[in-house]
Amino acid sequence: MSTQAIRFDYNNVMADVIGEHGLTEAEIEAALPHAAAAIEAVYAQRAELGWMDLPYQDTSEIIAQAQAVRARADTLVVLGIGGSALGPIATQTALQHPFYNNLPRELRRGPTLFVPDNVDPELNAGLLDVLDLERTVFNVITKSGTTAETMASFIYFREALAKRLGQDKLVDHLVLTTDPKKGALRQIADREGYPTLPIPASVGGRFSELCSVGLFPAAVTGIDIDELLAGAAYADKRSQERDPRKNPAAMCALIQFLLDKKGKNMVVMMPYAQRLRDVADWFRQLWAESLGKRVDRAGNVVNVGPTPIKSLGATDQHSQVQLYAEGPFDKLMHFLFVDQFQVEAPLTNAYPDINELSYLDGKSFSQLLKAEGEATQLAIAEAGRPSIAHHFPAVNAFTLGQFYYMLEMQTAFAGELYDINAFDQPGVEAGKIATYALMGREGYDARRHEIEQARGRSRSEFVI
Numbered sequence: 001m002s003t004q005a006i007r008f009d010y011n012n013v014m015a016d017v018i019g020e021h022g023l024t025e026a027e028i029e030a031a032l033p034h035a036a037a038a039i040e041a042v043y044a045q046r047a048e049l050g051w052m053d054l055p056y057q058d059t060s061e062i063i064a065q066a067q068a069v070r071a072r073a074d075t076l077v078v079l080g081i082g083g084s085a086l087g088p089i090a091t092q093t094a095l096q097h098p099f100y101n102n103l104p105r106e107l108r109r110g111p112t113l114f115v116p117d118n119v120d121p122e123l124n125a126g127l128l129d130v131l132d133l134e135r136t137v138f139n140v141i142t143k144s145g146t147t148a149e150t151m152a153s154f155i156y157f158r159e160a161l162a163k164r165l166g167q168d169k170l171v172d173h174l175v176l177t178t179d180p181k182k183g184a185l186r187q188i189a190d191r192e193g194y195p196t197l198p199i200p201a202s203v204g205g206r207f208s209e210l211c212s213v214g215l216f217p218a219a220v221t222g223i224d225i226d227e228l229l230a231g232a233a234y235a236d237k238r239s240q241e242r243d244p245r246k247n248p249a250a251m252c253a254l255i256q257f258l259l260d261k262k263g264k265n266m267v268v269m270m271p272y273a274q275r276l277r278d279v280a281d282w283f284r285q286l287w288a289e290s291l292g293k294r295v296d297r298a299g300n301v302v303n304v305g306p307t308p309i310k311s312l313g314a315t316d317q318h319s320q321v322q323l324y325a326e327g328p329f330d331k332l333m334h335f336l337f338v339d340q341f342q343v344e345a346p347l348t349n350a351y352p353d354i355n356e357l358s359y360l361d362g363k364s365f366s367q368l369l370k371a372e373g374e375a376t377q378l379a380i381a382e383a384g385r386p387s388i389a390h391h392f393p394a395v396n397a398f399t400l401g402q403f404y405y406m407l408e409m410q411t412a413f414a415g416e417l418y419d420i421n422a423f424d425q426p427g428v429e430a431g432k433i434a435t436y437a438l439m440g441r442e443g444y445d446a447r448r449h450e451i452e453q454a455r456g457r458s459r460s461e462f463v464i
């Protein structure tokens with residue numbers, strides 16, 4: 001096994017370790033054929049799942065465009081939402097200095113990065129207050145090319161650029177990442193001549209971090225994207241293992257599926273590393289939007305889907321662990337541990353005479369963080385609650401790419417286990433249609449009328 005392999009440990013879901021809320025060997029053994037079939041089924045549809053080829057792509061075009069931006073920009077702003085923003089945020093948090101944007105230019109590996117992934121007016125107007133537009137490039141990312149939030153942000157910042165620099169300078173300050181053939185943003189790119197990067201048609205938004213969506217912002221900010229893909233390729237090789245017990249993605253999917261069927265419908269991803277904090281946020285979309293479905297593949301109404309929750313160790317021991325340790329037996333903890341941190345922060349012998357503090361003398365932050373992670377997992381297990389753990393040798397481009405891809409494969413395998421389509425998101429359309437109606441979009445008048453009627457039926461307005 002590679003020294004860079006993330007080690008998956010599911011000892012703490014076993015009934016002989018945690019008791020009745022765990023899984024027995026027999027339960028796992030009986031489900032292995034289901035997991036093996038899920039592996040076969042996913043690899044059989046590889047041709048339709050473009051994200052499975054991303055580890056092997058040629059990155060030269062992305063790197064060339066990134067070098068051009070690095071040569072002229074001090075700041076990159078990503079305009080996107082959902083899978084077009086959460087991945088770039090997670091990669092930046094994982095692979096840059098924790099205060100990257102605040103570092104002096106000579107200590108930063110590239111331009112600062114902002115990802116205002118919301119249409120809050122104060123967020124976007126506030127960002128304009130801090131940008132030097134002369135030295136800023138905007139990377140607009142939208143697979144559909146029509147997402148309301150992203151297109152509103154594009155219109156807003158394009159106008160600011162035009163006012164400050166002139167229409168003729170726009171092409172130097174915009175890179176559009178979108179569908180290679182269709183959508184409003186593709187049409188605009190062709191009409192106004194902006195540089196573009198393609199999002200392959202067979203790569204869905206929440207599976208797009210390892211294509212231009214995530215790789216371009218990473219390359220602009222000095223991250224080794226080929227190393228990200230090398231890690232993803234390593235995870236792909238491990239995920240092809242037909243024996244589920246030797247396939248981390250398959251075992252992780254199987255355990256979560258079996259525990260969901262036993263009433264543990266929520267999974268709490270709790271990294272004990274600040275760098276992995278936003279990976280938990282990216283995972284929430286991947287897991288929720290892929291597996292939360294009304295119907296199964298035969299069209300039966302099933303309303304299934306695990307609930308992903310993001311947490312952070314040690315921080316959320318002081319906010320959420322009380323619930324996880326003593327609340328309902330409805331959660332699986334998913335810990336992320338790191339063997340080797342990039343820097344150490346030693347503690348001096350400050351208070352040898354104060355018993356409540358002297359245990360810290362001569363220790364380090366990593367010793368304390370690791371002890372807290374192990375202690376929390378132990379306390380959770382002794383409280384009879386299941387947990388799984390991924391042990392990272394270190395957080396770097398290889399292990400991050402490996403983990404992204406492993407989670408994507410885990411999600412695809414879980415889709416087979418739940419017998420649902422893990423790659424669509426019909427449940428978000430109703431909200432989009434109602435938004436278009438409320439915003440007066442042409443062709444949505446009837447829906448707007450229905451909404452206005454509904455407003456008239458509101459039962460009460462508590463004005464206290």
Ligand SMILES: O=P(O)(O)OC[C@H]1O[C@](O)(CO)[C@@H](O)[C@@H]1O
Pocket residue numbers: 081082083084141142143144145146147150205206289425428
């Ligand atoms: O990249 P796009 O097409 O703007 O979509 C953004 C996000 O919106 C969704 O389509 C859900 O509405 C996600 O699946 C996707 O990541």
